Amino acid sequence: MKVAYVCADVGIPVFGQKGCAIHVQEIIRSFLAKNIEISLFTPRLGEKKPCDFEKINIYPLPPIPKVEKGEREKIALSINSDLDSLLTLTQPFDFIYERYSLWSYAGVEFAQKRGIPSILEVNAPLIIEQDRHRGLVHRQEAEKIAQRVFESATVIIAVSKEIKSYVSQYVSNPEKITVIPNGVNAQRFSDDVIKNSHKESNYRFTVGFVGSLKPWHGLPILIDSFARFNRDYPESRLLIVGDGTEKDFLVENVEQRQLQSAVQFVGAVSPDMIPYWLGKMDVGVAPYPSLDNFYFSPLKVYEYMAAGLPVIASNIGQIKELIEDGIDGLLCEAGDSLALTNALIILARSHLLRDKLGTSARAKILSHYTWDKVADKILACVEQSRLRIKEGNS
Numbered sequence: 001m002k003v004a005y006v007c008a009d010v011g012i013p014v015f016g017q018k019g020c021a022i023h024v025q026e027i028i029r030s031f032l033a034k035n036i037e038i039s040l041f042t043p044r045l046g047e048k049k050p051c052d053f054e055k056i057n058i059y060p061l062p063p064i065p066k067v068e069k070g071e072r073e074k075i076a077l078s079i080n081s082d083l084d085s086l087l088t089l090t091q092p093f094d095f096i097y098e099r100y101s102l103w104s105y106a107g108v109e110f111a112q113k114r115g116i117p118s119i120l121e122v123n124a125p126l127i128i129e130q131d132r133h134r135g136l137v138h139r140q141e142a143e144k145i146a147q148r149v150f151e152s153a154t155v156i157i158a159v160s161k162e163i164k165s166y167v168s169q170y171v172s173n174p175e176k177i178t179v180i181p182n183g184v185n186a187q188r189f190s191d192d193v194i195k196n197s198h199k200e201s202n203y204r205f206t207v208g209f210v211g212s213l214k215p216w217h218g219l220p221i222l223i224d225s226f227a228r229f230n231r232d233y234p235e236s237r238l239l240i241v242g243d244g245t246e247k248d249f250l251v252e253n254v255e256q257r258q259l260q261s262a263v264q265f266v267g268a269v270s271p272d273m274i275p276y277w278l279g280k281m282d283v284g285v286a287p288y289p290s291l292d293n294f295y296f297s298p299l300k301v302y303e304y305m306a307a308g309l310p311v312i313a314s315n316i317g318q319i320k321e322l323i324e325d326g327i328d329g330l331l332c333e334a335g336d337s338l339a340l341t342n343a344l345i346i347l348a349r350s351h352l353l354r355d356k357l358g359t360s361a362r363a364k365i366l367s368h369y370t371w372d373k374v375a376d377k378i379l380a381c382v383e384q385s386r387l388r389i390k391e392g393n394s
Helices: 019-033 069-090 106-114 126-134 139-152 161-168 191-195 219-232 247-256 271-278 299-306 337-349 351-368 371-393
Strands: 002-006 037-042 057-060 095-099 118-122 155-158 177-179 206-210 237-241 263-267 283-286 311-314 330-332
Touching: 002 019, 002 069, 019 037, 019 095, 019 299, 019 371, 037 069, 057 069, 069 106, 069 139, 095 106, 095 371, 106 118, 106 139, 118 139, 118 161, 118 371, 126 139, 155 161, 155 371, 161 177, 206 219, 206 271, 206 299, 219 237, 219 247, 219 337, 237 271, 247 263, 271 299, 283 299, 283 337, 299 311, 299 351, 311 337, 330 337, 337 351
Parallel strands: 002 037, 002 095, 037 057, 095 118, 118 155, 155 177, 206 237, 206 283, 237 263, 283 311, 311 330
Antiparallel strands: none
């Protein structure tokens, strides 16, 4: 089987360390494991190609220069003709798999013209995100492209119910939207890896966070909660693994509270090193604030659970569907730092409870939420789509 994987979003360095890049890599990796031939079309590779990606074919799309926002949007839109030409030159494909980006439509329309399935993966309401956080000059044009690409795709994969609801407003047939949450790389969290993750000999109860340091990830809530917890447990520490735009603000917050000796900012690490750092934690925290539209399928929560960590997370969106409170994690009201502190105290007091929650969490994730299982669901969608196309042509 041969597939064209399209990621036309210049904000995603597909071989990088950002969560969106990890998602791209793991989908590709799971396809490769099923002996699918991959041709990758992207304007931004990022870092060095992973060693297990040697067999994939890479077709670079034109890079987008750093010019004024409106001009960048026009250039991104013009890349559709380049993508169509490259797909035409490198065909045939059994299906097109594309990660939705603001200005790209050539992939799904290429599939539509040739009567093959197109699978469009949607991870975020990009128009809203771009307009709110980075600025969007040609919003009306972006809305037209969203309508065009969502309607043209034969199957749309939404990573959460909230994303499905968002996409539904653009399509005439919402039934073609399937919710497939994120997963984990089971090999990266194998029994051997977990067993070999040892804490330091000078043991300190360690609260951990993994992820980008962005406003919507709730780090100020975590720091406030930890400061309160640390007063009762002065030997505890907070480990923050990741980088982002909020780092300077967070470091200043820690310094103002005189917590420098208890809080460690590790910075960004490679995906292969995530289990190592999770192995140094006693609890993984996802302290999301209260958000009007929480649409995420948080990789960090799936990875905490796969590592056998007890998790404390905000009772919001997909998280409250994933975690059964008191069974395989603890849930707190979003934005409530006092409730988070109390949950930390509960776990600090009971090693047995930490083990129970962590063991149950790990079993759930490895049984139901691996990238291999995600790929199986995607390929089932492809087959169903192929049959519908065949029936429509008969």
